[in-house]
Amino acid sequence: MILSKIKFRKSVIYLGLGLIFTGIFLIRADAAAIRRIDGPDRYQTSLNVADHHKSDMAIVVSGKDFPDALSAISLASKHKANIILVKPSSDVFEHRKFAAELLNRKIKNVIIVGGENSVDRGYEAALLKLFQVERIEGSDRYDTSLKVVERVGNKNLCIADGRNFPDALSTSGLVAKTKTSLLLVDGRKKLEFLKDYRVLYTVGGKNSIINAYGKRIAGSNRYQTCNQILSIIDPKNLLIASGRDFPDALSASSMASMIDTGVLLCSARVDDNAIEQSANRDNITVVGGINSVSGLTINSIMDKYNYSYSASNDVGFDTESQTYRFSNASIFKGWLYQASRSSYGYDKFYYNEEGILERDKVVSGVKLDADGKAILDDDGRPVIN
Known part of the structure; x- marks a missing residue:
């Protein structure tokens, strides 16, 4: 009788753990997807x-x-x-x-x-x-x-x-x-x-x-x-x-x-x-x-x-060509602020006239103001395009 109770308790524990782990995977499988639709301007968006x-x-x-x-x-x-x-x-x-x-x-x-x-x-x-x-x-x-x-x-x-x-x-x-x-x-x-x-x-x-x-x-x-x-x-x-x-x-x-x-x-x-x-x-x-x-x-x-x-059909960085492309395949040129995990939230990248990233001009740790414009780098200095 005692043995049966022990087996029963173990079964309950294993079942509970199974549900927990299954639940975790279900949550991950069923979690919402986020996508971004944009373009180089409001008209293309x-x-x-x-x-x-x-x-x-x-x-x-x-x-x-x-x-x-x-x-x-x-x-x-x-x-x-x-x-x-x-x-x-x-x-x-x-x-x-x-x-x-x-x-x-x-x-x-x-x-x-x-x-x-x-x-x-x-x-x-x-x-x-x-x-x-x-x-x-x-x-x-x-x-x-x-x-x-x-x-x-x-x-x-x-x-x-x-x-x-x-x-x-x-x-x-x-x-x-x-x-x-x-x-x-x-x-x-x-x-x-x-x-x-x-x-x-x-x-x-x-x-x-x-x-x-x-x-x-x-x-x-x-x-x-x-x-x-x-x-x-x-x-x-x-x-x-x-x-x-x-x-x-x-x-x-x-x-x-x-x-x-x-x-x-x-x-x-x-x-x-x-x-x-x-x-x-x-x-x-x-x-x-x-x-x-x-x-x-x-x-x-x-x-x-x-x-x-x-990421399908969204803007993204093409690692092979080192370019940042929009969903219509057009290439971004100029300065671009991209989200990062730094305390300031953004990094700043420069894409030249050919649309290719110039890595020596990358600025890490950029703070944006309320209008979404860069104002400070990680040393607190003004950022000038």
């Missing part, structure tokens, strides 16, 4: 997002000015389309080149959001030769936004202030999951809505929109407002982009229409909030380079939650 998010429709918006561009979020959600940014250019070659980029991605239909001051008529002329093209424009940013809402045809609204971009950028996951339309408004004014429209969410505090319509979602700053949206939609996946500018987060919002996801706005420094919000996700996609979402933030997420990094 939006095209690279389209390479990861297949759709036969493109929503074309300005990559320089945010008001009309933000209105595209509702269209992207309805049509599961990519939002693609264009340069403010009147160059015919640039227009044709952009049209070719869309053709290469098997786009069939294009909707341009905004007037000529947002997206040059030359783009429209070039696109009309290859695609079905529609332009949505109004007398101002608010009228354009209303016309987009009418085009979408959804009567339930999510409103955000059209004078700034952060609150609106946070809404893409909410718009997709609740099947609402994003309407930009002038938050300083008392708002009147057409009879058939109903506001479900007001995104932003009283400094953004004075009066609340429907449920107000607001935090102490843009990042906390974003957190509240994430808590409402509780997404399995996460898109991380800079909250300091609009282009990368807008490009990321395309992907919110396809998968159960939310956009998390991130600051330039090591972002404790981004690290905390990244827990228990299936997959995390970072949109933008290391000067937008720091490598140290991503390293911290990986270390804390044992997430893996997916």
